[in-house]
Amino acid sequence: MKNTALSHIHEALGAKMVPFAGYNMPVQYEGVNIEHETVREGVGVFDVSHMGEFFLKGENALALIQKVTTNDASKLVVGKAQYSCMPNNEGGIVDDLLIYKVGEEEYMLVVNASNIEKDWNWISQHNDLGVEMENKSDEYSLLAVQGPKAAEALQSLTEVDLINMKYYTFDSGKFAGIDNVILSATGYTGSGGFEIYFKNEDAEEIWNAVFEAGKDFGIKPIGLAARDTLRLEMGFCLYGNDIDDTTSPIEAGLGWITKFTKDFVNAEAIKAQKENGVSRKLVAFELKDKGIPRQGYDIVDVEGNKIGHVTSGTMSPSMKKAIGLGYVPTELAKTGSEILIQVRKKALKAEVVKLPFYKK
Incomplete structure (x- = not known):
């Protein structure tokens, strides 16, 4: 199992450590609910250095990205980032990712930790365009500093204007005295903040500087468990749960990042799905009966037949309601539809709702 450059700090802080995507990661420090609230109300720091970073360079870098991803990366200018996904040949998703345009012919792709090798092989297999590719996943650390007080807490560490940085834009510059740090107004929590990319050798220095700068703002370290509850309240997909090699972008509600103004892997089949409809869809639901839905639980009809x-x-820490995502037949995907969640021996009533669950 791999450690991040900060694993020893998490252990020293008393974090509960768990194996995650091949890494030794902090799942919680004080407790999920407290950490969740810290991010919603103030500012918290996640070590997400397990994520992968690929750099693509050259005159055909954009053409390769356009071929393997569904969103239209030609819309990017230097300093902008984009959410996208890579479709496979069977109608499913290889991975979801962020694409950063870092130079006129240079891009950084940020991929899920569990898919680094798979994604690298997939993109390489389609690289018949002479694009220079580098996998720098093992060289980079990544902190997600999230919450409404994030910009204020970090601004003293850099001359980059964090307060006015727009969502899904980024800049690179000096941060905490370290050169060439990428500061990105992105995140996975729905409460604003930044993702900060830097070399492993600077990890401890940057971690300490962030906590020193943020101490007047109540900054705290946050584990992966709260990252999961925060993203779920927003309805953000998690690869391996809500999307995978068998779920299409159309079924998963990712039509908004699927642009048919260009050609990409399996575009025709996915376009046919968009035009003809799909038999199942990913929906958001709230439980009406008492209980907590968990990944893998069956969704059933009134006769008890499994339908999804x-x-x-x-259990949403912000709203104190049991919430979930799941696949159901399309006819039950409308807001207000009633579905049943099989929790042990009981079929509990749930209602399909609109995302996000959490409204600021």
Whole structure:
């Protein structure tokens, strides 16, 4: 199992450590609910250095990205980032990712930790365009500093204007005295903040500087468990739960990042799905009966027949309601539809709702 450059700090802080995507990661420090609230109300720091970073360079870098991803990366200018996904040949998703345009012919792709090798092989297999590719996943650390007080807490560490940085834009510059740090107004929590990319050798220095700068703002370290409850309240997909090699972008509600103004892997089949409809869809639901839905639980009809499954579920710390995502037949995907979640021996009533669950 791999450690991040900061694993020893998490252990020293008393974090509960768990194996995650091949890494030794902090799942919680004080407790999920407290950490969740810290991010919603103030500012918290996640070590997400397990994520992968690929750099693509050259005159055909954009053409390769356009071929393997569904969103239209030609819309990017230097300093902008984009959410996208890579479709496979069977109608499913290889991974979801962020694409950063870092130079006129240079891009950084940020991929899920569990898919680094798979994604690298997939993109390489399609690289018949002479694009220079570098996998720098093992060289980079990544902190997600999230919450409404994030910009204020970090601004003293850099001359980059964080306060006015727009969502899904980024800049690179000096941060905490370290050169060439990428500061990105992105995140996975729905409460604003930044993702900060830097070399492993600077990890401890940057971690300490962030906590020193943020101490007047109540900054705290946050584990992966709260990252999961925060993203679920927003309805953000988690690869391996809500999307995978068998779920299409159309079924998963990712039509908004699927642009047919260009050609990409399996575009025709996915376009046919968009035009003809799909038999199942990913929906958000709230439980009406008492209980907590968990990943893998069956979704059933009134006769008890399985009609789908829960992909993510929790008790929402912000709203004190049981919430979840799951695939159901399309005819039950409309807001207000009633579905039943099989929790042990009981079929509990749930209602399909609009995302996000959490409204600021």
